[in-house]
Structures are given as structure tokens and as C-alpha cells.
Amino acid sequence: MIPASFDYHAPGTLPEALALLSKYGDDAKVLSGGQSLLPLLKLRLGQTGHLIDIGRIPGLEYIREEGDFLRIGGRTRESALESSDLVRTRYPILHDTAKVIADPLVRNMATVGGNLAHGDPGNDHPATMLALGAQVVATGPKGERVIPIEQFFLGLFRTALRPDEVLTEIQIPVPPARSGGAYLKLERKVGDYATAAAAAQVTLGSGGTVERAGLALTNVGPTPIKAADAEKFLAGKRPDAATLGEAGQRAAKAASPSADRRGSVEYKREMARVLATRALRLAVERAGGR
Amino acid sequence: MQPRTTPEVGGMGHSMKRKEDPRFIRGKGNYVDDIVLPGMLWMDIVRSPFAHAKIKSINTEKALKVPGVLAVITGETLAKYNLHWMPTLMSDTQMVLPTEKVMYQAQEVAAVIATSRYAAADGVDAVEVDYEPLPVVVDPFKALEPNAPVLRTDKKDKKDNRIFHWEAGDRAGTEKAFAEAEVTVKQDLYIPRIHVASIETCGCIADFDRVNGKLTVYMTTQAPHAIRTVFALVAGHVGLSEERIRIVSPDIGGGFGGKVPVYPGYVIAVAASVVIGKPVKWIEDRMENLQADSFARDYHITAELAAKKDGTITALRMKTLADHGYTDAAANPSKFPAGLFSICTGSYDVKKAFVEVDGVYTNKPPGGIAYRCSFRVTEAVHAIERVTDVLAQQLKMDPAELRMKNFIPKEKFPYKSALGWEYDSGDYPAALRLAMDKIGYHALRKEQAEKRARGELMGIGISSFTEILGAGPSKQFDILGIKMFDSCELRIHPTGKAIARFGTKSQGQGHETTYAQIIAEELGIPASAVQVEEGDTDTAPYGLGTYASRSTPVAGAAGALAARKIREKAKKIAAHLLEASEEDLVWETGKFSVKGAPSRSKTIQEIAFAAYTNHPPGMEAGLEAVNYYDPPNLTFPFGSYICVVDIDRGTGMVKIRRFVAVDDCGNIINPMIVDGQIHGGLTMGMAPALLEEISYDENGNIQGGSFMDYLLPTAVESPSWETYKTVTPSPHHPLGAKGVGESATVGAPPAIANAVVDALAHLGVKHVDIPITPEKVWRILKEKGVAE
């Protein structure tokens, strides 16, 4: 567990970082919390000539509601999310998620931006962001662009970010009244990646029917999975047990897990169903629908 | 037990804070990897990606060009000195580096010596090895089939893959008892391969001084003296002589049996240092540790009980296949190839018993080390405690009642077991009764019935184990011929303080505290003024080391007896000082006084001073003693554990709701340390029950060779352990103590497994193999049609 050699850069400003990224191109990697990248380097599963540490760039760590969005700085740590009152009271799904990522040591280092940028279907935030309908701000040499989260995850460890871009902000639409969300994760032990997990974000209409449902799954496919069919199915329905159960079924159909030490394909698919149903139930409860 | 000493003296029974902790807590421990010697080089190891393959060639050219790389050592290099093979502690043989073929994945193939740790790793990457894969034998049952490839082609006459056949007990009598039985049950169980996964990995610094011809090895070993002798025996022909070998075990971050064997890395580092003449450091990384160091368990057991209809057990039979990997590198006493597995009649008065074990070679790393299990006791206890529940289920009897009915009664001790052990003392019903009271057994059974009616799954599991430890009496116990005594050398300084050195080696057990408390108990010298040292073969007396819970039973006894020798001499000095006759002196903690005249007394401190300043004419000056303790028997701690689990019908997740542990380890030296041992042991016992397993695919690829998949439990997975004690002293141990280091690891797994099976019993489930993963449980729920 000794990495091959590389050069380390610690730019003090975003433009400097972007210049370095442009200069070294494919031979450079952004280093954020390092909790995914460094293990890869140490196991020599990955190698890079240059690490561009964005940790000294001021102004990338924040959590605030502004305009129609909750804005999370790209380098905001998981531990900050976990201890934020704003997140806990207004975005319980994010609080749920941050709490079950790795362990406190990792959460002190790991960042929300890195969690998305890594493109790992085992990471927990992608599903949450899909359920919330978030968007990602990428800053490159030519300035900023906004990427809707549904277009962000392209494949295993592949995202819409270009090698010369830094993920600078995550924008989550401020949920309307009567909204609730939940993230439920099945893990073998604390710190484990999910055997399966489900993120649900629900907004109820005045009549108690579902106005909008966001539902997504973690680690049951090569990318995080948006359960679009289940979301559509739920819209306009009364969220009773049978309906939520059916939505869970539909979500599980969207999963395409592969077998590993965490479980067989069959088990993971079933867990996607069980967790999606339970997460929806909790989200509805939190939205005030019992 | 009320302590006999004041807290200031801190003898037995005081929960004295651990003397070693200030340095550990402040990060001032001194582990092998903390040691840096001038001119030191680093070693890293090239490992095989194949489980069985011929080595066609090793090309070191590119590696030698990597900046900082000085040398690449291969089997051919070592063969020149006849050091490419070495004996195991079981008198089998094992490769240091291969010359012909590799026999398990992650086996050492070559070693790179470099000026930095990083250069060494780069060098490893650059070594090119050409392999030709050979057929792989993973399944130990298949290994014994007639057409299986013979793995140990290095052994000229070896025609199969059997290592040993071992048996104990009365085969014919047991068969008869089974034939005549009213009820019999039979259960196959697998105790999976697991790894000790100590937080500190293995490593060493070998430092050969060319001028003096002296070899010093700083090394993560639980048995420094035995290692020194092994080195002298193995490398005598290249000029290493025992008086010029010094093994130093510094602070050790967990051993659990995994730091008893001699691993190839140690030997290569020594060879490298001898050849190069500079210190060479080798420290395994986590994955090397998990994938290549010796494993534990891996027993395939068929357990059977015969009984009367009323539940009286009449006979026991166990047949076992032991997967040892490619060599028998266990660290059992020589005469016990299956360790103390014949404790498998457990806590029950079984009249007839027969047990047999066959050891088998496979293409896996060496297995069979005693991972916190006192030599195969975990396997034995799991089998008996599981099959006892199978019998209870068959008889529709409450498992507590069945146990009570069959316990060896208190008045039968010392008790001779059907498999030949003499249990020293015990009160088994008392321990189980206390556990039942503390957990509220009958109320839980009622709750369970109500929950079942509602479709909820909850189970209660019992394990009433008997441990066997303290190896051991010299007539039966040796390792490579060296008898399993242990030792203490105790010296009292003129000002009445002491230094005590032992042949054992703490790896976290707290010897510096408990040994000091033993001396304090015997001499009245405050434990805080007794310095305990272990682990340096140049200074400590010879001993066999720390494993199998033997330190208190054997070395602790040596400490007490050395102190008593000192008391004898102190009495003579006191008589001289008090101008009284020895017969007129009485000892009470810390001083001798004249019978009937208590004011005429001399404290141990005054006596110690006199031993150097005013000793009686004709007596040698000084106050020191040595004891080599040869235990008359083993000790047999025991306990009863009860576990309550709830099962999630959606996910199959098992949650331990409560766990009550009643332990009896005889007289207790430091209650806090004993509790610490039990807490840790319970967590380590929960691990294989629910989480840990090392398995291999059909090509011998390790599954779960990192902490990503080898699931070490944390505080989050652990319930709040509830611990209680009963005290039944050992009649033959000088302190009445029995040892406790492994009771909980041994006793916990079946309590948990029994609880899970109990939760599912009404669905017709009789057994689930450990580790009981959520998916395993979910499959059962699905098959039985009760999954959410």
C-alpha cells in the first residue's frame, strides 16, 4: 500500500488550480478529501503524475440557502453537512445520508463534491442528489456551467466533469411545504459501502396525494440509479402501503446489481425494493402524510 | 473476593489502572515500526497472484535498475545457504522463498531490499515473474479424493494430501452407545477460516553486526525465546549461535496467536541483514497481513449426540476435517495436532465419547493457528454447544433445562472426562442460573411466544462453555521438544522496590500491571513499585511466551512462587534482624512480626535493605529468586452466556439486543482487566458469528482479503455487553486463578448462532453456519415464506 511517485500541487486560488489542470491535462487529478483517490493510489489501482490539492482554495466550503437553492460548496466536508442545523431540520434526507457515509474519521476529510465527482455507484450522495433533483456547478477555464444531476453520472467512475473542471457547487432546489425525504442504507457494518440503499424525496399536494416523488438507488448498478418509472407511478397517487409497495417493486426493476461479497444479484434487487418502500414510507411521514 | 491488600499495595482483587496505558494513550508506545536504526534498509515482498503455479523464471533486471533498489532476493539466493525451506512449529516444512512452485495466493516469491520503503515498493512492481498455473485444490474434501493432485511434491514419499489422522476416546464403546440410544442427533457444521487481523501487522528489523557476529531481531513475536531457539536451530549451519542471537519483542499491537509463527518475511530479513551487513526493516501492509499470514479455524465438523428420551446425554461423536492450507504451521503442542479439540464434551457429563480429526493440505496459506482459542477450543465449543441445541430442539426441551440436566455436577470435580482430561473445578449450574436471572430468561421466553404469534422474529441463545488452558504440564506439553513451563526472575532492590522479568510477552493483556499485582499480593511491595519486563531474550528468563491464555496460569504462578522463595529468605533475614527464631515469626502482607509481640516487626522494605547492608553471616547477600513453573494440570475456566437477537424480516439483518456473560476464571487478579478481556473477547466472538470469513474461489483466489470485505466489528456493531462473575478457584494453581484471555472468544459464537437458530426454530430451522450474514438469513426467510 505504497503509491507510485507523483507531484503534489497546492494552489491557493481557483484560477491557479484551473491553470494547473489545463497544463497537465489527463496526467493530473483534483485532490479533495482524498478518501477515494488516495486509496486508489496506495493500492496502485490508479496512478497520476500530478495531484492538484484544492484544499487551500478559500470559499469552497459552505452550506446556505440562497434564492431558490440550498447551495453546498464543492469542498464542503461530510462532517459539516452532518452537523449543520439547516440540513438537519430542512433537508433530513441529506442528514440521513451524511450520517451513514463511512465513519467519522472519513467524514472529517471526505467532501460532498468528491463524493459526486468520483462517479462511484457505491457512494451515497449521488442517489440523494438524484432524488432531490439537484444540479452541479462545474468551473473550467471558460467559466461556469450547470449540469443537471440526471446528466452527471455517465458510467462506472465516469461523470460529465471534464478533466480541466472543478466541481465548485451543488445546488438543491428548496423543497416546497409538505415535503419530506429519507435515505435508508443497508450495510454489513459501519463504514461499509451499501449492499443497497434508497433515497426518497416526496412532496405532497393539498389533498394528500403525491405531487412530486424523487426516488434513487445506491450501489445496485454501474451508476447511481434514478427510479424514473416508480417516480412517475407515484405522481398523483395517494401514498398508501400498496402504492408505496408497488413503487418499491418498480424501483427494484430499475436496478441492475452485480454479485459480490455484499450479496447476490437476487438479494440486492430485493433489498432495493425493501429499502425503497421503507424510504418512501418515511419520506411521506416526514412530509406530514402520517 | 475481598482484596487482602490495601489499594496502595494493590495486590489481587484491585482494579488497578493499567501501568502500560499512559504510554499507549499518549502515543509513546514503542512498536517495531517506531524503531529506526542508523543505516537501516527496507524490504518489500513480491507475492504470487496464483494459488498454485510453477515458477518458470524470475527476472530481476528491471527491479535492480529502480533508483534505491540494492538487491532482489529469490529462492535461488537462499538455496545457496540452504535457507529456502524451514521447519514449522508442528515439524512440517514451509518455504521461505520458492525455487520451484508457489502453493497459495500471496505467497512470498522474492524480496526487494532498498534504501527507502518507497523504492522497495517500486522495486517489487518491477520484478517480472513467469508463472505456469497448476491445478488448484481448494476443497479439503476433494483434496482427499484418490485422484486429487498431490500438492506436496517436495515430500518424496507423499502420495496424498493427508497431513495427519488423530483420534481420542473409545470408538467401540461410543458406537455401542449410539446403537443403543433412544435418540440421536447429527449436525454438520463449518467453522470458517478467519484471521486474527491484529491492528499492528507483523514485521521486524533484523540487525546483524558483522564485527561481533551478533544478530539482534526486533520482532512482533509472542514467543521471543522459542523464536531465538528456532533461529539457532535453523541457521546454526550458517554460523548463527544462540548466545549471539537476541530477539526483542517491543510493544505489540495485538497478537491473538497470529504472532507465534515464524513467517518467511522474518527469515528473509535476517538473511538479507547477514548478507548485506546492515539493519533491514520489513513491515507488512494490511493486505499482506490479511492474505498471507497464518489463519485460524477452518474445521469441517460432523457432531453427533446420543441421548435418552429424558434428555440425558449418553455419548458424543465428532468427525472433523481440518484444512491446514499448504503446510501444517499451527502452533499446537507437539503431541496435539488438533490442539485441545478433545475438550469437545464440554460442560456435560458424557460417559462415552470418540473424536477424530484429519488434517489436510490445500492451496491456501497456512492455517490452524490458535486465534484466541486456546488451541482449537473455539471449534470444540461451537460444535458441542450447537449440537446440544439441536438435541434440545429434537426433544422439544428448553435448551437451558437440557443443559442443567447434563452439567457435570459440582461434587464430581476433579472430573475425569471421557476424552481424558481432568477438569480441575467448576460450578456450571450456578453460572447458568446467574445468567438466566440477569437476563430474565423466563420473561424473554414469554415475550418470544407473543412475538411469534405476531410474526416477529426474536431468539434466545445459550452457550455454557468449558475452556481448557494454561499449557502445560511437561509430561504432555512441548513445542518442538521444549517443555511448556514458564518463568519469572524476581529481584528486590535495596530500597524495597522490585524488578520482575518473565518468559511471556504481553500484546495488550496488561502483564505489566497484573504481574506486578501478583508480586504485591505475595510480598506487600506496592504494585506501582514493581517493574515488569518481558520480551528481551538477553534479559528475560526463558519461557514459551504468551498465547492460549497461558500467562497467568503458568508465568503468573512462576511469579507467585518466585515471590514465595523471596519470602523464605526474607524470613531468615527478619529473624536475624529481630533476634528471634524463624518459627516465631508471622507474615502478614508486607512484614514479619514476632508472634505475640506485633510491635517487633520488620517490613519487607527494611528486610530488603538489610539483604544488601546487614545480611546474616553465612548467608548470600541480595534478595532475588527464579522460578520455572511446570503446571501440574491445566485450568478449566467456564461460563454461561445468553444472547437475545431480533431479526429484520425485510433484510435478514440480525441485531443483538442483549448479551449477558457470566464468566468464572477462578480468583481474579485485576477485575477491570478481566472485564476488558471479556469485552474484547465477546466482540471478537461476535465477529465470526456474524461478520468475518476468509473464503476462496475455485481458483484459490482469496475473497475478502482487505478490510473492505473482512468485516472487523466496531463499537457500533457491538451490543452493550453485560458481564458478571462467579468464582470457583483452581485447586492446583498457586493463586487459585485460571486465566481468562480467551473464554469470551470461545464462548460467544455459539450463543449468538443458537439465538439466531432459536429465532427461526419454529419455521423448522435446525442450524445455520457462521458467519450468519443478512443474506443467509434472508434466504431462509424467503424459503419459509416469511420474508417481508
Ligand SMILES: Cc1cc2nc3c(=O)[nH]c(=O)nc-3n(C[C@H](O)[C@H](O)[C@H](O)COP(=O)(O)OP(=O)(O)OC[C@H]3O[C@@H](n4cnc5c(N)ncnc54)[C@H](O)[C@@H]3O)c2cc1C
Ligand atoms: C473507509 C472508507 C469508507 C467509505 N465509505 C463510504 C460510504 O459508505 N459511502 C460513501 O458515499 N463514500 C464512502 N467513502 C468515500 C468517501 O466518502 C470519499 O471520500 C468520497 O466519496 C470522495 O470524496 P473526497 O473528498 O474524499 O474525494 P477525493 O478522494 O479527493 O476525490 C475523488 C475523485 O473525485 C475527484 N474530485 C474530487 N473533488 C473534486 C472537485 N471538486 N472537482 C473535480 N473533481 C473532484 C478527484 O479527482 C477524484 O477523482 C469511504 C471512504 C473510505 C476511505
